[in-house]
Amino acid sequence: xxxxxxxxxxxxxxxxxxxxxxxxxxxxxxxxxxxxxxxxxxxxxxxxxxxxxxxxxxxxxxxxxxxxxxxxxxxxxxxxxxxxxxxxxxxxxxxxxxxxxxxxxxxxxxxxxxxxxxxxxxxxxxxxxxxxxxxxxxxxxxxxxxxxxxxxxxxxxxxxxxxxxxxxxxxxxxxxxxxxxxxxxxxxxxxxxxxxxxxxxxxxxxxxxxxxxxxxxxxxxxxxxxxxxxxxxxxxxxxxxxxxxxxxxxxxxxxxxxxxxxxxxxxxxxxxxxxxxxxxxxxxxxxxxxxxxxxxxxxxxxxxxxxxxxxxxxxxxxxxxxxxxxxxxxxxxxxxxxxxxxxxxxxxxxxxxxxxxxxxxxxxxxxxxxxxxxxxxxxxxxxxxxxxxxxxxxxxxxxxxxxxxxxxxxxxxxxxxxxxxxxxxxxxxxxxxxxxxxxxxxxxxxxxxxxxxxxxxxxxxxxxxxxxxxxxxxxxxxxxxxxxxxxxxxxxxxxxxxxxxxxxxxxxxxxxxxxxxxxxxxxxxxxxxxxxxxxxxxxxxxxxxxxxxxxxxxxxxxxxxxxxxxxxxxxxxxxxxxxxxxxxxxxxxxxxxxxxxxxxxxxxxxxxxxxxxxxxxxxxxxxxxxxxxxxxxxxxxxxxxxxxxxxxxxxxxxxxxxxxxxxxxxxxxxxxxxxxxxxxxxxxxxxxxxxxxxxxxxxxxxxxxxxxxxxxxxxxxxxxxxxxxxxxxxxxxxxxxxxxxxxxxxxxxxxxxxxxxxxxxxxxxxxxxxxxxxxxxxxxxxxxxxxxxxxxx
Numbered sequence: 041x042x043x044x045x046x047x048x049x050x051x052x053x054x055x056x057x058x059x060x061x062x063x064x065x066x067x068x069x070x071x072x073x074x075x076x077x078x079x080x081x082x083x084x085x086x087x088x089x090x091x092x093x094x095x096x097x098x099x100x101x102x103x104x105x106x107x108x109x110x111x112x113x114x115x116x117x118x119x120x121x122x123x124x125x126x127x128x129x130x131x132x133x134x135x136x137x138x139x140x141x142x143x144x145x146x147x148x149x150x151x152x153x154x155x156x157x158x159x160x161x162x163x164x165x166x167x168x169x170x171x172x173x174x175x176x177x178x179x180x181x182x183x184x185x186x187x188x189x190x191x192x193x194x195x196x197x198x199x200x201x202x203x204x205x206x207x208x209x210x211x212x213x214x215x216x217x218x219x220x221x222x223x224x225x226x227x228x229x230x231x232x233x234x235x236x237x238x239x240x241x242x243x244x245x246x247x248x249x250x251x252x253x254x255x256x257x258x259x260x261x262x263x264x265x266x267x268x269x270x271x272x273x274x275x276x277x278x279x280x281x282x283x284x285x286x287x288x289x290x291x292x293x294x295x296x297x298x299x300x301x302x303x304x305x306x307x308x309x310x311x312x313x314x315x316x317x318x319x320x321x322x323x324x325x326x327x328x329x330x331x332x333x334x335x336x337x338x339x340x341x342x343x344x345x346x347x348x349x350x351x352x353x354x355x356x357x358x359x360x361x362x363x364x365x366x367x368x369x370x371x372x373x374x375x376x377x378x379x380x381x382x383x384x385x386x387x388x389x390x391x392x393x394x395x396x397x398x399x400x401x402x403x404x405x406x407x408x409x410x411x412x413x414x415x416x417x418x419x420x421x422x423x424x425x426x427x428x429x430x431x432x433x434x435x436x437x438x439x440x441x442x443x444x445x446x447x448x449x450x451x452x453x454x455x456x457x458x459x460x461x462x463x464x465x466x467x468x469x470x471x472x473x474x475x476x477x478x479x480x481x482x483x484x485x486x487x488x489x490x491x492x493x494x495x496x497x498x499x500x501x502x503x504x505x506x507x508x509x510x511x512x513x514x515x516x517x518x519x520x521x522x523x524x525x526x527x528x529x530x531x532x533x534x535x536x537x538x539x540x541x542x543x544x545x546x547x548x549x550x551x552x553x554x555x556x557x558x559x560x561x562x563x564x565x566x567x568x569x570x571x572x573x574x575x576x577x578x579x580x581x582x583x584x585x586x587x588x589x590x591x592x593x594x595x596x597x598x599x600x601x602x603x604x605x606x607x608x609x610x611x612x613x614x615x616x617x618x619x620x621x622x623x624x625x626x627x628x629x630x631x632x633x634x635x636x637x638x639x640x641x642x643x644x645x646x647x648x649x650x651x652x653x654x655x656x657x658x659x660x661x662x663x664x665x666x667x668x669x670x671x672x673x674x675x676x677x678x679x680x681x682x683x684x685x686x687x688x689x690x691x692x693x694x695x696x697x698x699x700x701x702x703x704x705x706x707x708x709x710x711x712x713x714x715x716x717x718x719x720x721x722x723x724x725x726x727x728x729x730x731x732x733x734x735x736x737x738x739x740x741x742x743x744x745x746x747x748x749x750x751x752x753x754x755x756x757x758x759x760x761x762x763x764x765x766x767x768x769x770x771x772x773x774x775x776x777x778x779x780x781x782x783x784x785x786x787x788x789x790x791x792x793x794x795x796x797x798x799x800x801x802x803x804x805x806x807x808x809x810x811x812x813x814x815x816x817x818x819x820x821x822x823x824x825x826x827x828x829x830x831x832x833x
Contacts, residue, residue, distance in 0.1 A: 065306040066262065066332040069230035070274045071284055073195045077236055087235040091358045092294070095277065098351035099344075100765070100801070108408075108453055110353045112216050113171040113367025117207040118185045119199055119221040120247070121192075127220060131251035132170070132183050138252040138265030139168045139272060142329065142341075149339045150736055151661040151704055154311050156322045158702035158736055159752065160297050161340035164349055166276065168216070172370040175211050179371050192224035197240045209239055214365035216275065217242030218268070220250050228267045231274035234358035243271045261307075264335035273330050273341070276349040277358070280304065281330040282317075289317035290832070295344035296754030296767065299324050300828070301331075308337035318828070344754060355455075363452045376401060376446035379425075382457035389434035389462045396454070398425040399444045406450070409440035412458060431537075435463045538581045540574040625649045627683060630710045635660075635732045640725035643674060646718035652728065655708045660732040665711050667697040669727040672719035681707025690716070700737045752799070752825070753818060759830040760806060767801045768818055768825065778804070779817045788814070806831060 078084050114136060120126035141147040145163045153161050170182030190198070190205035198204035199219045209217045219242065223229070229245040245268050252265035278293070282301035285291025289300055302315040305326040314323040325331070329338045330345070352359040369376055381397035394407060407427050408417040420427060432438065439456040537551050619642045621631035630651035633639050641650055656663055667676045667689070676689045676697040686709075689697035701709075711730055731737075752769035770776070780789035788809060793802055809831055817826050 066267075066304075066334070067226050067228055068270060068274075068280075068332070069195045069225070069227045070233070070271065071280070073230045074233060076195060077232070077240075081237065084235060088233060091235050091277070094356060094358075095294075095348055095351040098354055098357070099347045102347075102354075109165045109167055110350070110363055111167045111169055111368055112362055113173075113214065113365050114168050114182060114216045114218055115171045115174075115180075115210045115367075116183045117199075117217065117219045118183065118247075119188050119190075119193075119206050119219060120185070121188055121190060121222060125222050125247045126185060126187075127247055127250055129181065129183050131253060132220075134251040134253045135265050135268055136168050136170055139268060142266070142269045143167060145340070145736065147339060148734065149336070151702065151734060153327060153340045153702075153704075153736075154322060155701070155703050157325060157327075157340065157342075160342050161736070162343045162346050164341050164346040166346075166349055169368040171210075171215060171367040173366055173368075175214065177371055182367075188221075191222065193221050193244070194224055195227070195230055199244055200240050200242070209242060212238035212241035213361035215367050216272070216362075218272075219244045220247050222247055228262055229271040231271040233274060234277050234352060241275075243268065243275050245271060261334035261336060266329060266335040266338045269329050269338070273345070273349075277352055278330050278345055278348060280332075281325060281328045287316065289830075290759060292757065292759075293330065295342060295348065296756035296758065296765075297342045297344040298328065300758065300830070301325070304332035306332055306334075308334050369446075376444050376451045378451040379405065379442040379444055379454045382440065382442060382454060384438075384440070384457070384459035386428075387459055387461060390432045391428065391430040392432065392438070392459055392461065393426055393428045394440050394442075395426045396442050399446075399451070401446045402444045403447055404445045406443040406445060406453075407440060408443075408453070409438055412437045412439045432461050434461050436461050538568070539579045540571055619644055621650065621652070624651045627651055627679065627710055627712070633728070633730060635730050638727050638729050640669075640727050641713075642722060642725050643672070643713065643715045643720040644722040646715065646720050648715075648720060650713040652711045652713070652730065653708050654711070654730040654732075656703075656706055656732045658706055660734050661702075661704055661706065662733050662735065662737050663699075663701040663703065663709060664731045664733070664737040665699045665701075666729045666731070667713060667726060668729075669725070670694040670696065671721035671724035671726065673716040674719060674726055675714055675716050677712040677714075679710040679712065681705065681709060683710075702736050753816075753827045755816065755827050755829045759832040761831070761833050762805065762807045764804045764806050764829065765801060766804050766816070766818075767799065768795070769799045770795045776800075777819045779819070780806075780809070781815045781817065782812060 116132050116135075118125075118127055118132070138147075143164045143166045145161060150161065171180055172182065174180040184207060186207045188205040193199040193206070199206035199221045200209055200217070202208045206219065206221070221244065223244065223246045227246065228249050229243065231243045232241050246262075248259040249262040249267040250265070252263070278295075281293050281295075281298050282303050283291025283293045287302040289302060299322075300317040301324040302317040305313065305324070309326050311327075312321045312323040313326050314320060318324050325340075325342075326333050327337055327339050328345075329341055331338070351357055353363050354360065364378065366376075377399045379396040379399055381395075383395050384392045385395060386393040394409070396405070399405075403423075405422050405425070405427075406419065407422060407429075408419045409429060410417045411433065418429075420429065437458055437460045439458045441453040441456050443453045444451040540551055621633075621639075621641050623629055624631040625648065630653040633652045633654055635654050635656075639652075642648070643650065663678070665676060665678055667674060671694070673693055674697070676699060678686045678688075678699045678701060680686050686701055687699045689699050699711075709730075711728065713726065713728060752767075754767045756765050756767075758764075766778070768776075776793050776795045778789075778791045778793065782788050789806075791804075793800075811831050811833055813828060813830050815826055815828055
């Protein structure tokens, strides 16, 4: 019935050029346009199904892959009949800026996303630029202004053809074509899904709905640039969030982390907003860019929607060719070519040198590498056409890619090249006489605050640990090692690398903290100096051992132990300090402190409790509280302006504590610092920082806490017949209990799985359950999350 009503409005208002008459509420013509295209092109449905199959396979195979940002060149065709329709270049540029903010989640209203979905809302890793090079290689502004005698365009794609009064598309494989014109029929815009003809590929927007700056042609409530955000979402293969099922609750937008929704929402509903498909809080996600709400109400894409977009740019994806487009590179700067001729040399058990052919005009190169088949890249840079990388795993295949950086911009990343590290060498070493002798690996110990006592495997490699110690800037620290091998005459070499900069790369200057050698007996002891510039927080120390093979006949040395340890770098020496905020032992007597500033204080007795107050504001709503440089096992709590407990951080020992609370509630919050089981120090201070920001805070992955990440649970397909894919993230490896409850509260299924740190995905057999609506709960002690799903067989 709603679609019939919209069709009636389209006929009633056809040809009108007044926004207020055209748009009683948001109208998107993409779905209707798709049906029209299918009538013109019977093979379109199969092409789109092939794209959907690829998308689902990609999303299942790459649930947590670190993705490179894709920048899409945009050409804007301003097709106008009157001067008011000939919008300014500034308005176009404002639109591109708004697209970049919305797709990167740097939009100023991101804090308006309800807290329950703050962790679901993401940076999509898709960005846009106005084209600087046209298809012929000439310089361009990326904006075309073209006068037409046509007073109003419809969904028949005439605006995309010069012969019909519009403007021809640029090559769809290299550009996003965005046409701006006077649309009739009450439409704000429409888009073409991937799979359609290249000559009509792109997005069409009503001239008065372009941009996010005030102009004579702009019309509220569609004047903030979100119409283009919505329609470009369709171009990137996103469906309407309600699935276009006419309110039946059986359709889907093919995204697992958007709630089931009956139909479109208009205006700006009050949160929470429920409907027939999702009848309980938090309700439907009306603030999603793929709903029909007003511009000032839209503010988020989800992780699932981001995955759908990114599948288009994977090798074999429908829009993969965009990744090699030179549209964003001006011709005057020369082509920033993609590196080729990738190879690896000097390969050992734990290192290699990566090489490629130099690119003319390159100022530097970005390199990323990872074990083949894994999801996380390690990134580094080079000013030459080679890069030595170390601390690799023996007998492992790696893939690497290289990107050129030029003064005019950057190229796409190259295709991957692979290499395989050498085996560990088994049970032999090179003795001083050049012969090969057997040896036996024995355990070693790092004495003092860090120790390692478990046995080695046959190859001499230990699994990585996460034992923690504290070090302070501008201080020294003593490391003691026991001997590592026995069974021959050789020289041991021990090296320690510390990621002082906390950038994940151990190759920075000054990060070889200590290197020494000794005979096969006795301990090695050395003192490292902690730089005063070391980044405060939790970082890694990497310890390696190898032995000498001086005779040429034995080849180069072979690496032995490679270990990771965790360091908590503290500010200052951690020496004596005083309490400056007493008395603040209760919530009512909380001491006021400045935001975004480190303050130090003490828990001076076993009965001392420290409360602090701070305030957020309308432009900086989001909160992150960190407790560092802990003298003992201290914990942290956060209270709301009304005094309700919002969150607790209770890491063990002297591990730093962090609480993130992304919110839209303005007021005075309280942070509570206390010692676990009476822990205190009357000589050393802790450091507290209560930060506020307009940007959404993200959890530091180096902080070891347990629990299920809020908002990470997604279920698909939903509705489901027999097998449900369950995807979620945990902050620390743990056993997860899965409970399924029916709508009268009965527990109908219970199971458990072991989840690993990061994103996990499991297939759950629901064949024994009857049709109906259910609630799934995941729990692992300190964390739990819920999601509804429907079984329809």
